[in-house]
Amino acid sequence: MSSITAATGSTDVDKKENENKGITISVPDKVDISSITGVPEEHVKTRTVRIFVPAVNSMQSGTYNSRRWRMEFDERERWENPLMGWTST
Incomplete structure (x- = not known):
């Protein structure tokens, strides 16, 4: 079987990507992102x-x-994000 294309038309790279889809990454703590949202x-x-x-x-x-x-x-009153220029609703 060729390393580029198998008889079914899928490559070894496709198989590796499908295997990696089941991996989950755990984050140790909840991260507070309120300081970077602009609100x-x-x-x-x-x-x-x-x-x-x-x-x-x-x-x-x-x-x-x-x-x-x-x-x-x-x-609440409206506020504007100074970085993006978005206005709250």
């Missing part, structure tokens, strides 16, 4: 959320879609 720290650390069940509309007679919990985050 200001006050937008990440001190964000509060209000979790509630919304009141039923006075025009609503049934219970459809009235038993779901909702989450509302406090609105």
Whole structure:
């Protein structure tokens, strides 16, 4: 069998790449990447959320879609990433 192409048309390099796909790399600790994302720290650390069940509309007679919990985050001012020029939403 040739080292370039086997009879099936696949190369030895293809076989080695398929063997390497099953390898996992373990990282010893969780790494905090918040300092390199460009998001200001006050937008990440001190964000509060209000979790509630919304009141039923006075025009609503049934219970459809009235038993779901909702989450509302406090609105923050927009900020711009100085490196990329991206603006937050």
